[in-house]
Amino acid sequence: MPLGVTALPLELLINVVSFLNFEDFVNLKSTEKSLWRILQNERISREIVQRHIVHTKEGRLADQQCIRYAAAIQRTFYRREALALARPCSALILGGGTSIVYREGILCYVDGDLIRILDIHQAARFEQIIDLRLIGEQLWKGGKAFARADLLHYQDGMLSFLYRSPLSDGEYDTEETWLMAIDVRTNVPTSRRVRLAMIVQNSKLFVRNNSRYLYVGTHDGMGSHGHHEWVLQGHDLSNGRPIAPLQLTDFFGTDLRQTVIFEIYEDFLYAVSNQSSFEVEEVDWTSYYHCYRFPLHEPTCGRLQREKIYRRQHREGPINDSWTDLGLHKDERTGDLFITECRREWKAGVSTQQRTYYRSDPLTSSDELPDGATGADAGQVQYPVNDPLVKTLDEKSRALYSEPIPRIPRNYQPEPITATQTFLLAKTKYRTFIPASSAFFDLVVDDYPPRQRTLTPPPPRHWQQQLRLRIGSRILSPPIDPATNLLYEGMSREEPIPDSEERFTDRDIGLWPPADAHPDLLDLLNPAVVPRPMSRMIGDVVAVADERTLVYMPAPLFQPEDGNRNIVLVNFDRGIQFRRIDGDELPLMRACAVNQNEEGRELTLRDDRASQGKGKEREVADMDIDTISAHGDGSGRKAREEGKQRGWWREEDARHLAVGRGFRFT
Numbered sequence: 001m002p003l004g005v006t007a008l009p010l011e012l013l014i015n016v017v018s019f020l021n022f023e024d025f026v027n028l029k030s031t032e033k034s035l036w037r038i039l040q041n042e043r044i045s046r047e048i049v050q051r052h053i054v055h056t057k058e059g060r061l062a063d064q065q066c067i068r069y070a071a072a073i074q075r076t077f078y079r080r081e082a083l084a085l086a087r088p089c090s091a092l093i094l095g096g097g098t099s100i101v102y103r104e105g106i107l108c109y110v111d112g113d114l115i116r117i118l119d120i121h122q123a124a125r126f127e128q129i130i131d132l133r134l135i136g137e138q139l140w141k142g143g144k145a146f147a148r149a150d151l152l153h154y155q156d157g158m159l160s161f162l163y164r165s166p167l168s169d170g171e172y173d174t175e176e177t178w179l180m181a182i183d184v185r186t187n188v189p190t191s192r193r194v195r196l197a198m199i200v201q202n203s204k205l206f207v208r209n210n211s212r213y214l215y216v217g218t219h220d221g222m223g224s225h226g227h228h229e230w231v232l233q234g235h236d237l238s239n240g241r242p243i244a245p246l247q248l249t250d251f252f253g254t255d256l257r258q259t260v261i262f263e264i265y266e267d268f269l270y271a272v273s274n275q276s277s278f279e280v281e282e283v284d285w286t287s288y289y290h291c292y293r294f295p296l297h298e299p300t301c302g303r304l305q306r307e308k309i310y311r312r313q314h315r316e317g318p319i320n321d322s323w324t325d326l327g328l329h330k331d332e333r334t335g336d337l338f339i340t341e342c343r344r345e346w347k348a349g350v351s352t353q354q355r356t357y358y359r360s361d362p363l364t365s366s367d368e369l370p371d372g373a374t375g376a377d378a379g380q381v382q383y384p385v386n387d388p389l390v391k392t393l394d395e396k397s398r399a400l401y402s403e404p405i406p407r408i409p410r411n412y413q414p415e416p417i418t419a420t421q422t423f424l425l426a427k428t429k430y431r432t433f434i435p436a437s438s439a440f441f442d443l444v445v446d447d448y449p450p451r452q453r454t455l456t457p458p459p460p461r462h463w464q465q466q467l468r469l470r471i472g473s474r475i476l477s478p479p480i481d482p483a484t485n486l487l488y489e490g491m492s493r494e495e496p497i498p499d500s501e502e503r504f505t506d507r508d509i510g511l512w513p514p515a516d517a518h519p520d521l522l523d524l525l526n527p528a529v530v531p532r533p534m535s536r537m538i539g540d541v542v543a544v545a546d547e548r549t550l551v552y553m554p555a556p557l558f559q560p561e562d563g564n565r566n567i568v569l570v571n572f573d574r575g576i577q578f579r580r581i582d583g584d585e586l587p588l589m590r591a592c593a594v595n596q597n598e599e600g601r602e603l604t605l606r607d608d609r610a611s612q613g614k615g616k617e618r619e620v621a622d623m624d625i626d627t628i629s630a631h632g633d634g635s636g637r638k639a640r641e642e643g644k645q646r647g648w649w650r651e652e653d654a655r656h657l658a659v660g661r662g663f664r665f666t
Contacts, residue, residue, distance in 0.1 A: 084437040098111075106118070115132065126653060130649060135648040150164070183195055196237060257327065259273060282392075341358050382401065428443070441550075465537050470511055
């Protein structure tokens with residue numbers, strides 16, 4: 001006879017489990033087989049998906065009946081845990097290039113005179129190709145020679161980039177720069193792919209676009225105060241016509257992702273700044289985020305909405321601005337848009353720094369804030385009572401003050417403090433925060449002994465650098481205080497603050513790959529070694545991460561900026577399964593591979609084909625990426641001839657199939 005929760009009627013059981021958070025529900029399923037079978041019920045799983053992960057990719061696939069709701073729950077849980085614990089599912093080289101843009105699971109990269117588009121989240125075996133030389137010959141009368149391309153932005157199937165064409169003007173060689181927007185969706189006719197092609201004079205710009213509108217931002221407008229301001233020039237991609245420019249008055253900050261951020265979300269362009277003036281105020285109390293928002297089809301002052309959001313009190317401590325990372329993120333549970341910021345602070349004036357992630361309250365939706373209105377009080381600032389510094393203010397002061405607003409624990413996360421696992425900013429090549437996994441996500445340079453194919457220990461003076469992932473996360477603690485055996489008490493002002501009773505526990509910081517990783521894996525994750533001094537030192541690294549993958553391009557020190565680099569994928573999602581050119585799975589490697597077994601011999605990969613003789617596929621895998629990039633494998637001439645017949649847009653086999661270098665992990 002069933003006992004406990006398994007004896008409850010289904011309707012009551014759905015009501016009970018709906019109050020659990022997402023992780024607790026998955027853990028509850030794992031307690032016993034009978035409970036697992038009951039909670040696999042699609043009605044229960046659908047309720048959990050709708051409450052917790054409806055705005056994830058897995059939730060959308062389940063709603064579209066592409067996968068079961070129970071499968072969506074499992075896949076979401078495991079990719080969150082894999083990232084939080086630094087346990088990737090696979091890693092492979094996708095190809096080689098000089099510039100990348102990665103967004104919404106779509107990787108766009110420049111490979112010689114081609115732009116290649118690969119759907120990583122679908123583990124695609126084909127890539128869409130934009131032939132930059134042919135596009136210059138076919139789109140312009142008389143042709144446009146191609147020099148190079150700089151990728152700018154991708155969103156909703158629209159790719160924007162700068163096409164640079166060389167010009168010869170007497171004694172000087174110059175470049176003509178074109179801004180282009182191309183629809184890269186597969187169901188669009190080639191004749192309608194080019195949505196915008198215009199000459200730009202200022203190459204120091206940023207672009208944000210969706211499938212219908214494109215906005216170019218430059219910091220060259222002049223305000224009445226004598227300082228430069230941001231100017232946003234829009235273009236309607238349905239007809240290529242420009243939209244009247246909008247200058248953001250009194251919008252302060254110049255450094256993208258450090259003091260300002262621009263993003264398009266639900267047909268609105270959001271501009272967020274963490275600065276309140278052009279100059280530092282000697283006497284000030286409170287800092288705010290300033291959020292500007294306007295509809296893409298009508299960027300006018302009358303439709304511009306302004307919102308002032310509490311950020312911090314200055315007395316909380318100084319900030320190390322070099323580490324600041326500002327962003328906008330959509331919540332996977334509610335779909336709300338939040339301002340996120342990572343700050344490294346000397347809290348309360350102590351001598352040690354600590355990095356902390358902060359999340360604002362949800363931004364006010366566009367229909368809740370009237371056009372031309374502001375979400376903050378526009379009246380006279382009320383200064384603190386009995387503060388002697390108030391007497392130093394005059395009519396020119398722009399000091400701001402408000403009462404401190406308590407932060408609930410889920411809206412901030414201090415980084416776990418471990419003295420032996422910290423890295424300088426110069427050795428942190430990429431840093432971000434992944435809200436879905438509550439994880440600090442860093443790509444760092446660590447010192448290692450040189451790569452060895454034998455077990456002979458290297459001399460102590462022979463050291464090199466290796467790229468490693470450094471991830472620190474936390475989990476929700478039980479609701480009972482172990483000191484008192486009572487429920488944690490929440491915060492309250494005039495009334496209790498929702499969710500303020502939550503407590504969290506830090507996990508150990510994870511470093512991957514481990515110190516004893518297999519040499520083949522280290523060769524894959526780090527730049528190709530070239531025969532020159534200091535070649536084993538890490539140079540520039542371009543990286544982008546989302547909630548399930550990391551894509552980066554490493555380079556050795558002193559490599560030319562225009563040289564091709566490996567494009568490496570580190571994948572945390574078990575639903576993304578790349579395969580070999582013959583359709584077989586990637587070779588399997590232990591998650592914590594070691595270099596020795598019990599007899600002291602070097603371990604080989606568990607897939608025997610990875611260590612067999614030099615077959616044709618193995619020979620391709622051992623080649624340097626520069627050799628096979630830009631059609632260097634001998635197929636380029638044939639592909640080019642076919643491309644001339646089909647035009648500048650075509651489809652080819654994905655480069656990762658020819659490279660053939662990757663591993664799965666247990």
